[in-house]
Amino acid sequence: MIADLLILACVGIGLLFNTLGIIGILRFPDVYTRLHAETKTTTFGTIFLAAAVVVYGVSRLLESGDGQYLTLSVHTVVALLALAVTNATGAHAIARAAHRSGQAPSPAVIDRYLEEEA
Amino acid sequence: MIPFIATALVAFVLYLILTAGSGSFGLWSPVELGMGVLVSCVTAAISRSFFISDTGYRMANPLRWVRFAVYICVPFFLEMARANLDVAYRVITGNIRPGIVRIAPGLKTDFGVLMLANSITLTPGTLTVGVDEATNDLFVHMIHIGMGDEKKEIFESADLFSIFPLTDWIRRIAE
Amino acid sequence: MTDIWTGAVVVLGILILLAMIRLVLGPTVPDRVVALDAVNTLTVAAMILLAVIYRQIVFVDVAIVYALLSFVGTLYIAKSVGGELGQ
Structure with missing residues (x-):
């Protein structure tokens, strides 16, 4: 019962942050601010969705003692680690590429990177 | 040689984690263990120079x-x-x-x-x-x-x- | 209990469709890559949830491989946009 509530809470938080991330992508003015919304919130939301799956796996494992639920939890954690690391690095690659292709952050109050390259 | 062994070990441990519960030999089946050794050696041969780039081993x-x-x-x-x-x-x-x-x-x-x-x-x-x-x-x-x-x-x-x-x-x- | 998971996957599907609006609108290539990256992340999340619904652990393994491959794709497009290929 507690596990069910925990799962419901995790799924709710996860979907909320994923939704905010997508709204951010649609709403923000330039590629850098969109990246903020995309990387942070969808990674965080997916962490919570995966946490819900892990809670589900562990609660079923304690209930039935079936080893496949442990496998489910462990694999979910591995998928989550792969996602978190690659999302951060991917965001960095996109930001760098956008800057190299000459797209300046707009609006922006300052751009030290441009001064450096010039 | 040390980069190769270290990369192969990490790859093999990851393989073992992902295939745990597959058989009777401990938690793993003998086929999975054999394949794991093979695959992690190939992985290490390809990626050792990216995985371990400095020799400090900190x-x-x-x-x-x-x-x-x-x-x-x-x-x-x-x-x-x-x-x-x-x-x-x-x-x-x-x-x-x-x-x-x-x-x-x-x-x-x-x-x-x-x-x-x-x-x-x-x-x-x-x-x-x-x-x-x-x-x-x-x-x-x-x-x-x-x-x-x-x-x-x-x-x-x-x-x-x-x-x-x-x-x-x-x-x-x-x- | 299955209802929660199914509902979550449906919501993720709708979010993927919304992200595709940005994918189509652009206006620049980096914008599209950002949208594509969001679609990839949501797809991985949906695959993990589908593994629970269908009781197939192999779905999670597919999600791991998908996350890593989509990362390679993102890096490749980023290199191409940044003009760092073929040097």
Whole structure:
């Protein structure tokens, strides 16, 4: 019962942050601010969705003692680690590429990177 | 030779984690074990020079791994939660004041810079855009710069992380 | 209990469709890559949830491989946009 509530809470938080991330992508003015919304919130939301799956796996494992639920939890954690690391690095690659292709952050109050390259 | 063995071991452990519970030989079936050895040797042959790039073997110390795990679970996760609430607030209100600033963390190793860059990208309203390879300074896109702060030549890491000094944590882990 | 998971997957599907609006609108290539990256992340999340619904652990393994491969794709497009290929 507690596990069910925990799962419901995790799924709710996860979907909320994923939704905010997508709204951010649609709403923000330039590629850098969109990246903020995309990387942070969808990674965080997916962490919570995966946490819900892990809670589900562990609660079923304690209930039935079936080893496949442990496998489910462990694999979910591995998928989550792969996602978190690659999302951060991917965001960095996109930001760098956008800057190299000459797209300046707009609006922006300052751009030290441009001064450096010039 | 040492890079090859270390990479193969890490790959093999990952393989064992993913195939646990497959058979009777301990937790694994003999076929899985054999395939694991084969696949991890091939992986190591291909990727050893990316995986282990310097010969200091600093990261072989288990104490650093423990610090790394603590770092991910406590300070990093809390900063990340705060970052998400902050970005969520900005998504809803549209109150942004973006710009790219320079920070000088003073880290010396590639792994340390990688960890800091990834930590910055996943924490409060900040996104690493570029690296000055000569000085290991990072260029960070911030979604909201405080009024007047854009005049500062170099930002301190305390300006980025308000709850924990993440740069000091990374220095203890990676250097 | 299955209802929660199914509902979550449906919501993720709708979010993927919304992200595709940005994918179509652009206006620049980096914008599209950002949208594509969001679609990839949501797809991985949906695959993990589908593994629970259909009781197939192999779905999670597919999600791991998908996350890593989509990362390679993102890096490749980023290199191409930044003009760093073929040097």
